[in-house]
Amino acid sequence: MSSSPRTRFAPGSIWAWVLLASIAVGLILAVVTDSVGALFPPEAATAQGREIRDLYTIVFVIAAVIFFVVEGLIVWTVIRYRRRPGDDELPPQTHGNNLAEIAWTVVPTLIVTFLFVISWQTLNNVEAVSAEPEVTVRVTGSQFAWTFDYLDAGGTSVAKQTVANGEGGILALPVGRSIQFRVHSVDVIHAFYVPAFLFKRDVNPDPDGRESVFELTIKGSFAGEVLRGQCAELCGLGHRKMTFEVHAMTQANFEAWLIEAQQTPPPAPSGPVGTTLQLVAKDIAYDTLELEVPAGEPFAIEFDNQDLAGITHDVDIRLQDGTVVANTTEIDGGSSTTYVYGALDAGEYTFMCSIHPVPSMTGTLTVN
Amino acid sequence: MATTAPALTPAASGYRSGLYEWLTTTDHKKIGILYVTNSFIFFFLGGLLALGVRTELAQPGLQYLADENLYNELFTMHGTVMIFLFIIPMLVGFGNYVVPLQIGAPDMAFPRINALSFWMLPLAGILLFTGFVTGGAAAAGWTSYSPLAQDRPLGSVGPGQDLWIVGLLLIGTSSILGSINFLVTIFKMRAPGMTLFRMPILVWTVLVTSVLVLMATPVLTSALVMLFIDRNYGGSFFDPANGGNAVLWQNVFWFYSHPAVYIMVLPAMGMISEILPVFSRKPLFGYKAFVFATAGIGALGFSVWAHHMFTTGSVYLPFFSLMTFLIAVPTGVKMFNWIFTLFRGKLTFATPLLFALGFLSMFLIGGINGAFSAAVPVDFALHDTYWVVAHLHYVLFGGSVFGVFAGVYFWFPKMTGRMLGEGLGKVQFVLMFIGFNLTFFPMHALGLAGMPRRIADYASDAGWNELNLAATVGGFLIAASVLPFLWNVFVSLRSGKPAGDDPWEGNTLEWATSSPPPPYNFDHLPEIRSERPVFDLRHGRAGSGH
Numbered sequence: 001m002s003s004s005p006r007t008r009f010a011p012g013s014i015w016a017w018v019l020l021a022s023i024a025v026g027l028i029l030a031v032v033t034d035s036v037g038a039l040f041p042p043e044a045a046t047a048q049g050r051e052i053r054d055l056y057t058i059v060f061v062i063a064a065v066i067f068f069v070v071e072g073l074i075v076w077t078v079i080r081y082r083r084r085p086g087d088d089e090l091p092p093q094t095h096g097n098n099l100a101e102i103a104w105t106v107v108p109t110l111i112v113t114f115l116f117v118i119s120w121q122t123l124n125n126v127e128a129v130s131a132e133p134e135v136t137v138r139v140t141g142s143q144f145a146w147t148f149d150y151l152d153a154g155g156t157s158v159a160k161q162t163v164a165n166g167e168g169g170i171l172a173l174p175v176g177r178s179i180q181f182r183v184h185s186v187d188v189i190h191a192f193y194v195p196a197f198l199f200k201r202d203v204n205p206d207p208d209g210r211e212s213v214f215e216l217t218i219k220g221s222f223a224g225e226v227l228r229g230q231c232a233e234l235c236g237l238g239h240r241k242m243t244f245e246v247h248a249m250t251q252a253n254f255e256a257w258l259i260e261a262q263q264t265p266p267p268a269p270s271g272p273v274g275t276t277l278q279l280v281a282k283d284i285a286y287d288t289l290e291l292e293v294p295a296g297e298p299f300a301i302e303f304d305n306q307d308l309a310g311i312t313h314d315v316d317i318r319l320q321d322g323t324v325v326a327n328t329t330e331i332d333g334g335s336s337t338t339y340v341y342g343a344l345d346a347g348e349y350t351f352m353c354s355i356h357p358v359p360s361m362t363g364t365l366t367v368n
Numbered sequence: 369m370a371t372t373a374p375a376l377t378p379a380a381s382g383y384r385s386g387l388y389e390w391l392t393t394t395d396h397k398k399i400g401i402l403y404v405t406n407s408f409i410f411f412f413l414g415g416l417l418a419l420g421v422r423t424e425l426a427q428p429g430l431q432y433l434a435d436e437n438l439y440n441e442l443f444t445m446h447g448t449v450m451i452f453l454f455i456i457p458m459l460v461g462f463g464n465y466v467v468p469l470q471i472g473a474p475d476m477a478f479p480r481i482n483a484l485s486f487w488m489l490p491l492a493g494i495l496l497f498t499g500f501v502t503g504g505a506a507a508a509g510w511t512s513y514s515p516l517a518q519d520r521p522l523g524s525v526g527p528g529q530d531l532w533i534v535g536l537l538l539i540g541t542s543s544i545l546g547s548i549n550f551l552v553t554i555f556k557m558r559a560p561g562m563t564l565f566r567m568p569i570l571v572w573t574v575l576v577t578s579v580l581v582l583m584a585t586p587v588l589t590s591a592l593v594m595l596f597i598d599r600n601y602g603g604s605f606f607d608p609a610n611g612g613n614a615v616l617w618q619n620v621f622w623f624y625s626h627p628a629v630y631i632m633v634l635p636a637m638g639m640i641s642e643i644l645p646v647f648s649r650k651p652l653f654g655y656k657a658f659v660f661a662t663a664g665i666g667a668l669g670f671s672v673w674a675h676h677m678f679t680t681g682s683v684y685l686p687f688f689s690l691m692t693f694l695i696a697v698p699t700g701v702k703m704f705n706w707i708f709t710l711f712r713g714k715l716t717f718a719t720p721l722l723f724a725l726g727f728l729s730m731f732l733i734g735g736i737n738g739a740f741s742a743a744v745p746v747d748f749a750l751h752d753t754y755w756v757v758a759h760l761h762y763v764l765f766g767g768s769v770f771g772v773f774a775g776v777y778f779w780f781p782k783m784t785g786r787m788l789g790e791g792l793g794k795v796q797f798v799l800m801f802i803g804f805n806l807t808f809f810p811m812h813a814l815g816l817a818g819m820p821r822r823i824a825d826y827a828s829d830a831g832w833n834e835l836n837l838a839a840t841v842g843g844f845l846i847a848a849s850v851l852p853f854l855w856n857v858f859v860s861l862r863s864g865k866p867a868g869d870d871p872w873e874g875n876t877l878e879w880a881t882s883s884p885p886p887p888y889n890f891d892h893l894p895e896i897r898s899e900r901p902v903f904d905l906r907h908g909r910a911g912s913g914h
Binding site: 060077078119143 | 436437440508509513515516520521522523608609610611612613614615648649650651653654655656657679680681682685686689690693694696697700701703704705707708710711712713714715716717725728729732733736737739740742743744745746748749751752753812813816817818820821822823824825826827830907
């Protein structure tokens with residue numbers, strides 16, 4: 001028919017706007033994404049992560065081809081078949097084509113089936129767990145701390161690291177060895193996530209204490225690297241602070257580190273203490289929110305954490321404006337300790353749990 | 369009293385002006401307009417909440433939100449409002465207005481239930497927002513995973529979460545009533561000659577959506593009741609501390625909330641399928657394929673919920689991976705049918721078509737980047753990062769919201785009798801299109817670089833600074849694009865160009881009556897012998913090429 005459209009720019013037609021907008025967007029995106037290396041994940045630090053990255057690359061290539069073909073088809077059709085001014089003739093009224101329908105049902109089905117098969121294969125490799133891993137780490141998530149227990153063959157913890165609000169211990173891991181992680185939570189759902197592993201696993205609370213298990217092997221080239229880790233499942237007020245560092249080590253360095261970590265550091269020597277107060281934490285709350293000590297002399301707080309194991313607390317002292325005066329080491333649920341504080345000037349201070357900065361764990365310390 | 373005649377005769381229930389009429393109307397067209405208006409109010413509120421989130425994230429460090437819990441409230445309420453009080457009711461509103469017209473019916477089957485369905489929504493919205501002034505709105509995310517949503521220290525203490533539950537219960541009840549109303553209307557009230565396979569595609573999508581709502585929403589509402597019992601009466605359905613199961617909540621929540629994605633997209637697809645043929649002057653390519661694809665998406669939509677749970681370690685991964693991949697097939701069928709509707713057409717670039725093309729090009733990205741998460745090992749890397757935020761916004765904003773604006777520009781003349789301004793419409797489209805991509809495209813890179821969702825702050829050396837700034841600039845551009853729209857509506861209502869009955873040379877029955885239509889819609893109906901009765905009327909049977 002006479003439906004061949006004009007190639008000249010039709011005044012008032014808006015396709016040029018669309019094109020212009022697309023180009024502008026494309027340019028801006030190119031600039032901003034270029035700054036981080038863009039649309040690929042970081043180099044994988046684990047053998048499993050490398051398989052995931054390879055799978056990503058295959059999916060990406062297929063996706064990019066589909067994107068350019070279909071998006072190109074849209075843009076081309078839009079430019080090619082715009083209506084000329086004054087053209088009132090109807091285009092051919094085609095209602096469909098069964099052969100075409102079959103084609104664009106079958107071909108995508110084949111593509112997604114292929115993608116499913118290769119991702120299932122990768123999944124089996126990534127999920128593989130060995131009967132006797134070379135290193136086993138129990139990961140305990142709590143609001144808002146990670147506890148990493150290094151287990152011996154019998155499942156007993158031989159060394160422990162705690163990171164609360166992103167501060168404290170580290171997750172040291174050897175390269176080139178199979179590392180089994182057994183994760184669980186003591187309160188809400190968290191997620192163990194190390195971007196460079198290209199992997200995360202939800203850290204679920206379970207009434208029966210069941211753990212979720214996965215295994216990773218860090219590549220040798222990553223010895224000496226420090227990798228960021230972070231909770232990836234919203235877990236409350238301190239969610240964003242629930243970070244940790246993975247220190248990848250050579251096997252020799254890891255052995256040495258583990259021996260050092262097994263020796264629990266002795267408590268700090270205490271000076272002469274004037275007043276000693278008692279404080280109990282239970283159900284994420286102190287038993288009192290008002291404490292009083294004399295000015296100008298050291299004092300101590302005997303602190304009893306009666307919450308469940310895995311829920312850590314401490315008793316920091318801050319000025320009213322938030323400046324930290326005393327930063328204490330948190331203790332695990334079910335344990336107690338004595339914190340010793342230096343002399344303070346008269347005035348009002350805040351004592352609080354730095355892991356749980358909530359009203360029920362924020363009190364007033366009056367020094368007079 | 370004596371003047372309130374029962375709404376049986378057109379004369380008695382005619383268009384009385386004034387507030388009283390709007391508050392008591394049972395006319396599906398007025399209720400449709402109420403739905404649309406109400407949804408836009410919540411769209412603006414939800415947008416403001418999102419701006420709060422983007423403003424805080426523009427730079428590393430906590431700049432604006434002294435109370436960090438407020439940040440959690442902002443994104444929780446943003447997601448909740450946009451899904452439950454904007455997109456879903458907005459599409460119900462268009463369905464309400466257009467479906468009876470398109471099938472040649474005088475009204476919905478149950479007009480009073482229709483009014484009830486609507487009036488639950490503003491009430492639910494008020495309840496949800498009341499949280500902000502009663503000690504904090506819900507802050508456990510729009511997904512409200514248990515045990516974080518339980519009433520306990522460091523969980524969700526206070527009335528905000530309970531208000532959220534009750535608000536969603538109201539919205540769910542409204543949806544269920546609405547879906548029954550749609551199903552009865554579509555099955556029982558079609559005009560003579562309007563066989564199932566002559567129904568406009570929009571009607572088909574509303575039909576399938578209503579089936580989804582009817583089957584999925586009761587699951588959510590029961591789960592909400594269980595969570596309410598957990599929080600207030602010592603239940604332990606979802607709380608492991610008392611022997612409950614945390615992952616169970618995720619199963620029942622997503623059993624509703626994944627089909628909800630199709631509830632939010634199918635009617636928008638239906639609107640696009642009405643608009644593309646009109647502005648390319650061709651019938652929809654592959655009408656029946658389209659119907660089957662819609663039904664296929666609806667059916668498959670019930671077997672993919674656990675793809676939100678791949679990292680829980682508690683689902684059978686290959687099954688949900690396969691089903692998630694497969695759902696791309698009917699979606700792809702639709703995409704090709706849309707493109708071949710344009711192909712060899714004669715395209716007029718009015719604003720409805722621009723937004724429809726925005727839908728096509730952006731929803732395509734939302735479909736493609738979804739395939740990455742269907743590949744389970746890749747999802748291990750992407751889940752709960754900003755990649756997912758990018759994906760869901762390409763589907764729900766690039767898809768549904770662009771579809772909604774296409775529909776607004778398309779049916780505004782029918783609803784009000786006046787045209788929206790084309791110039792302002794195009795300005796809005798260009799601003800929104802650029803702003804949308806600038807906001808959400810960089811989030812793919814952020815997610816790959818390891819930025820998790822739902823954090824108020826991030827380390828300045830994590831390499832996320834520029835991308836976050838770009839996203840925030842884009843967010844404000846989206847906000848700016850709403851201003852020409854509001855001005856456009858304001859000006860057009862006062863002094864817009866009169867629309868006439870059929871300003872676009874439409875295909876379907878709503879264009880065969882006046883703008884706005886009279887009470888009970890039609891004085892007489894044209895003969896219905898195809899899916900384009902008004903086209904047949906204009907061009908005769910010869911033009912349709914049957």
